[in-house]
Amino acid sequence: MEEKFDAIVVGAGPAGTTAAYLLAKAGLNIILLERGDYPGTKNVFGGVLYSSVLNRLIPNFWEEAPVERHVSARQWYLLSPTDALSFGFQSQEFDSPPFNNSFTVLRSQFDRWYAAKAEEAGAFLITSTVVDDLLIEGERVVGVRARRDEGELYADVVIAADGVNSLLAQKAGFREELKPEAVALGIKEVIALPTAVLEERFHISGDRGLAMEFFGEGATKGLEGSAFLYTNKDSLSLGVTVVLKSLFEKKEKSVELVEHFKSHPVVKELIKGGELREYQAHLIPYGNRTLLTGLCRDGLLVVGDAAGLVNPTLYYEGTNMAMASGAMAAEAILAAREEGDFSQRSLSRYQQRLEQSFVGQDLTQYRGLGRLMEERPQLYTSYATLLCRLAAEFLAVREEPRGMRERAMAGRVQKEMPDLWEAWQTVRRWYET
Amino acid sequence: MEIADKLALNKFSVDTIPHLKIDQEKCHPCPHKNCTLVCPVSNYTQEGDRVVLSWEGCLECGTCRIACDQGSLQWQYPRGGFGIAYRLG
Numbered sequence: 001m002e003e004k005f006d007a008i009v010v011g012a013g014p015a016g017t018t019a020a021y022l023l024a025k026a027g028l029n030i031i032l033l034e035r036g037d038y039p040g041t042k043n044v045f046g047g048v049l050y051s052s053v054l055n056r057l058i059p060n061f062w063e064e065a066p067v068e069r070h071v072s073a074r075q076w077y078l079l080s081p082t083d084a085l086s087f088g089f090q091s092q093e094f095d096s097p098p099f100n101n102s103f104t105v106l107r108s109q110f111d112r113w114y115a116a117k118a119e120e121a122g123a124f125l126i127t128s129t130v131v132d133d134l135l136i137e138g139e140r141v142v143g144v145r146a147r148r149d150e151g152e153l154y155a156d157v158v159i160a161a162d163g164v165n166s167l168l169a170q171k172a173g174f175r176e177e178l179k180p181e182a183v184a185l186g187i188k189e190v191i192a193l194p195t196a197v198l199e200e201r202f203h204i205s206g207d208r209g210l211a212m213e214f215f216g217e218g219a220t221k222g223l224e225g226s227a228f229l230y231t232n233k234d235s236l237s238l239g240v241t242v243v244l245k246s247l248f249e250k251k252e253k254s255v256e257l258v259e260h261f262k263s264h265p266v267v268k269e270l271i272k273g274g275e276l277r278e279y280q281a282h283l284i285p286y287g288n289r290t291l292l293t294g295l296c297r298d299g300l301l302v303v304g305d306a307a308g309l310v311n312p313t314l315y316y317e318g319t320n321m322a323m324a325s326g327a328m329a330a331e332a333i334l335a336a337r338e339e340g341d342f343s344q345r346s347l348s349r350y351q352q353r354l355e356q357s358f359v360g361q362d363l364t365q366y367r368g369l370g371r372l373m374e375e376r377p378q379l380y381t382s383y384a385t386l387l388c389r390l391a392a393e394f395l396a397v398r399e400e401p402r403g404m405r406e407r408a409m410a411g412r413v414q415k416e417m418p419d420l421w422e423a424w425q426t427v428r429r430w431y432e433t
Numbered sequence: 434m435e436i437a438d439k440l441a442l443n444k445f446s447v448d449t450i451p452h453l454k455i456d457q458e459k460c461h462p463c464p465h466k467n468c469t470l471v472c473p474v475s476n477y478t479q480e481g482d483r484v485v486l487s488w489e490g491c492l493e494c495g496t497c498r499i500a501c502d503q504g505s506l507q508w509q510y511p512r513g514g515f516g517i518a519y520r521l522g
Binding site for chain 1: 434436439440442443446465467470471472473474475492493494495496498499500509510511512513514516517518519520521522
């Protein structure tokens with residue numbers, strides 16, 4: 001197998017497959033290595049694929065790709081242990097192409113379809129193959145070592161798309177070990193529900209879908225993170241995401257997190273009669289790790305989760321950024337190939353493009369918000385509960401003058417949530433700059 | 434629902450060779466034994482003063498790899514084609 005390829009892509013997730021697809025389409029000799037027995041069997045995400053990049057590469061992809069529903073309605077919930085305060089948005093505009101580039105998806109099906117597109121374009125996909133190491137000569141990455149007979153593979157350039165644990169770049173000393181404050185654990189259950197029941201319960205029909213996010217003690221037991229529930233065709237993707245640092249410090253048992261969320265009275269009703277089909281767990285790059293550095297070396301590019309390209313604040317955007325990075329890596333490789341120069345200097349075009357793109361700009365901008373949220377554990381503990389309490393006070397029907405109650409409520413906000421005000425000011429300043 | 438019942442729904446292709454290994458000597462002095470709490474499938478349990486691991490139900494997430502700050506855990510992915518195979522990931 002000691003053949004030399006134009007490029008080796010390690011990992012057939014959204015980032016790696018995008019790069020392999022584009023490079024194969026440009027006529028390069030590409031090998032795409034995947035450790036699962038087919039692409040997607042090792043991959044987990046919450047469940048909503050943002051597809052602005054994919055739709056640019058494969059226009060109207062949803063007509064052939066295995067998507068579940070397009071997301072035209074969203075809801076946000078603050079959960080105290082017993083109560084819920086919520087708001088939502090739904091849009092007719094999101095119901096027509098390109099469907100706001102938001103689709104619920106099952107990765108084991110979607111990733112498999114996407115990798116087949118790369119194969120169609122000419123990439124050589126090899127599954128059931130773990131890559132253990134980079135082959136390095138001097139300072140230059142010249143290939144990879146796969147855990148199989150004659151597993152040494154050589155190429156002009158290697159793309160590390162090996163996911164959040166990014167073992168390849170770490171082993172080669174190119175990236176730091178993940179820090180507990182910069183990575184979250186997502187635990188997810190796929191719960192089957194008959195389509196008719198699901199559509200009636202969530203007020204959706206046709207291909208329409210709903211994405212719900214949950215915050216507060218009722219969602220995460222007070223840990224930094226959030227919970228989610230997304231509608232598939234005939235199942236729900238439900239899960240809890242918590243920052244590892246918070247999990248380590250609070251000494252919560254992670255097996256109990258999903259059970260805790262599912263036992264909330266509101267959530268219990270939503271999943272009533274549902275049948276668990278699969279239990280999943282995966283890490284997620286989370287926030288303020290050292291971003292956009294060390295992504296290129298002589299003969300190596302790092303993309304997707306391996307590069308930490310996830311915006312976990314507010315938008316939960318990962319797969320779209322992964323695809324964007326894969327596409328930019330492919331462009332940089334094509335340019336490097338014209339010059340016959342795969343040095344770090346040449347490949348750093350990738351990093352520059354990434355920084356200038358929405359990926360780099362969003363990650364930089366939201367890092368501040370991420371820190372702000374990290375420094376305020378009360379956002380995940382007392383606040384949702386307090387806001388639910390205030391809503392209960394506001395709505396309570398009693399023989400008592402309302403004016404008195406409203407003054408007391410305002411006093412509570414000032415006293416017990418001083419930094420909600422401060423956070424609001426920060427967000428304002430941040431939008432003004 | 435217990436974790437064992439949940440895992441029974443998943444598709445695994447279990448390798449006979451464990452992909453995780455604990456160095457008991459380094460593990461022993463660990464003050465927090467966080468691995469026993471954070472693993473999403475409870476693969477690590479404390480038996481007496483030893484942490485014992487079972488790798489069969491491992492979802493390969495990597496949480497224990499970060500939780501273990503004693504250098505006592507040897508963590509690698511299972512061989513190609515082995516381990517968890519999500520059908521609805």
